[in-house]
Amino acid sequence: MERVILPSTLGTLTVGLLLPIVVLCTFTYLTTLLRYHLAVRNASNGKGNSKNPPLLPYFIPVLGSTIAFSNQTVGTFWTWLRTQAERYHQDAFSIVLAGKRTHFIFSEDGISSLFKSRQLSRAGLDRQLGVNVLGMSKEDSFKAFPDRADEKTSTERLHSEYLLSSTGVHALTEKFIETLLAQLGSDEGLASGVEGNLYEWLWQRVFRASTTALAGSKLLEMYPDFDVDYRVWEDNMLDMLFGTPRLFARQAYRARDACVEKLERWLETGYQHTEEExxxxxxxxxxxxxxVMRKRHDLYKQRDLSIHGQAGWDLIFLAGILSNATPATGWLLLHILSPTSASDFRPRIMQELQSCKRTDGSIDIPALTRLPLVNSAFHEVLRLYVDLLLVRRVESSGAIGPHYVRQSEQVMAPTWMTHRNPAFFDRPDIFDPERFLTSDPETGKLRYRATGLGSKYFPFGGGHYMCPGRMFAKQEVLGTIAVLLLNFDITFAGFVKRTKTGWESVGTEDFPTIKNGFAGNQVVGIEGDMRVHIKRRPPRSL
Structure with missing residues (x-):
């Protein structure tokens, strides 16, 4: 005889299942809440283990604050954390993040100590990135990201010689500018003028110029659509890093696998040519x-990486160069062209740019990197739009500044907390292109100053892991701005936003906003765009 489960029985079963969960979550929250207030009180009174950052209360065992931290409205978690810091007079907190105690440090002393500390390491996170985001085998991830690299073959030494040196970065920038100009010159429509969405138009051109300058022309000749897979992979990097299963991110993993496969074939083809040369x-x-790319390939061979592992490592190197400079260029250009900016902002930028234009129409890059307002505005973009999260694993227990941490725990330093701290920067949520301007006490001339701020401002990270592409990124951004504004008339037509049916006009006041994403996206994405008309200036005006 078939058994019938009555509605009342189902209700009883549901209550029977939910009640223990509710009790467990309530008990967890009350317990962690009590511990939190005791820790805050002891820290305020200088009693107990006051150097240990207070652990924020949570409901769900093991997961802890993972769900709150994973909020994809950029800045929401950091704004809430800042409120807690001000309310309880704290400069560091701990959370349970996916079962691991994680410390958020945003004190000046703490961040400064983090930069210098030898008891912290990024190798574990790098290997996680290698496996999850780049598709490496575990064996390759250990070869690519060892705990202690040989001094003679370390990527830091290699980048210092070929990417951070003035000779290396100058050659790279010149090739980038040459390639960008060639692209723009071959676009016949620009002679009479075209209308389109500025950032969408800009992204592909900067991507192709950067990729060609860094990796050569062969890659995009072999795979003209490489940017399509790359952009999907780039938008979903943090999903994969956090271990989102393939079932829930199929498009992201397909894009990753496609990028790595294309890079494998490009490497195999390239190695045949390098043997001939x-x-x-x-x-x-x-x-x-x-x-720098060729020297990295020599390093891959020294570490005995498989061709698949080499392709993955090339992918993240490309991302390190491409993924932040392009949106940074977009934000800066949007502010320069926006009618919501000060009326004299664009004319003053143009006056500075004209001063670094040579008689043959080329751009004096060293002079460009010294322009006061241009550089101040660039650093203001990094201050306002970088959501960098420095993540380190604690290798041995000890103090990080005034904060005590234990072995195997994680330490994170968020730029959002410091770059938008009203104690460090006046009106921190406002874009102020003059923020980094100073006056020379002897000559009275304007200059920019972004150094000497210590742990208040670190858009490129700090310490042993500072971004090796920072010098090229700056020249790439400023070079793109100069090329476009000196060679083209760009006229504002209105702001637009993306809808289900396409792009929709939103008038002249709705400046683009920050695109949703996980914390730690570095230069945040742009939600919305600017409709513009772009026309090449006649040769006689150059």
Whole structure:
């Protein structure tokens, strides 16, 4: 006889299942809430283990504050954390993040100590990135990101010589500018003028110029659609890093696998050409691009990486160069062209840019990097739009500044908390292009100053893991701005936003906002765009 479960029985079963969960979550919250207030009180009174950052209360065991931290409205978690910091007079907190105690440090002393500490490491996170985001085997991830790299073969030494040196970065920037100008010059529509969405138009052109300068022309010749898969992968990097299963992120993993497969074939083709060109070491080659890329490939062989692992490591290197400079260029250009900016902002920028234009129409890059307002505005973009999260694993228990941490715990330093701290910066949520301007006490001339701020401002990270591409990124952003504004008339037509049916006009006041994403996205994405008319200036005006 078939058994019938009555509605009343179902209700009883549901209550029977839910009640223990509710009791457990309530008990967890009350217990952690009590511990939190005791820790805050002891810290305020200088009693107990006051150097241990207070652990924020949570409801769900093991998961802890993972759900709140994963809020994809950028800045929401940091704004809430800042409120707690002001309310309880704290400069560090701890949360349980996916079962691991994680410390958020936003005190000046704490961040400064984090930069210098030898008891903190990023190797574990890098290996997690290698496996989850780049598709490496565990064996390759340990070879690519060892705990202690050999001094002679370390990526830090290699980048210092070929990416951070003035000679290396100058060659890279010149190739980037040359490639960007060639692209723009071949677009016949720009002679009579085209209308379109500025950032969408800009993204593809900067991507192709950067990729060509760094990796050579062969990659995009082999795979003209490489940017399509790359952009999907880039938008979902943090999903994969946090371990989102393939079932729930199929498009992201397909894009990752496609990018790595294309890079594998490009590497195999390139290695055949480099054998033919053995003995030559020019600044740039069509097969592998800049010298820094070729030297990295030598390092891959020294570490005995598989071709699949090499492709993954190339992918993240490309991302480190491409993923932040492009949106930074977009934000800066949007502010320069926006009718919501001060009326004299664009004319003053143009006056500075004109001063670094040579008689042959080319751009004096060293002079460009010294322009006061241009550089102040660039650093203001980084202050306002960088959501960088420095993550380190504690290798041995001890103090990080005034904060005590234990082995195997995590430490995070968020730029959002410091860059938008009203104690450090006046009106921190407002874009102020003059924020980093100072006056020379002797000459009275304007200059910009972004150094000497210590742990109040660190858009490129700090310490042993500072971004190796920071010098090229700056020249890439400023070079793009100069190329566009000196060679083209760009007229504002209105702001637009993306809807289910396409782009929709939103008038002249709705400046683009920050695109949703996980915390730690570095330069945040742009939600919305600016409709513009772009026309090449006649040669006589150059």
């Amino acid at each position: 053995e003995g030559e070491d020019p600044d740039w080659t069509p097969s592998f691009g800049a010298r």
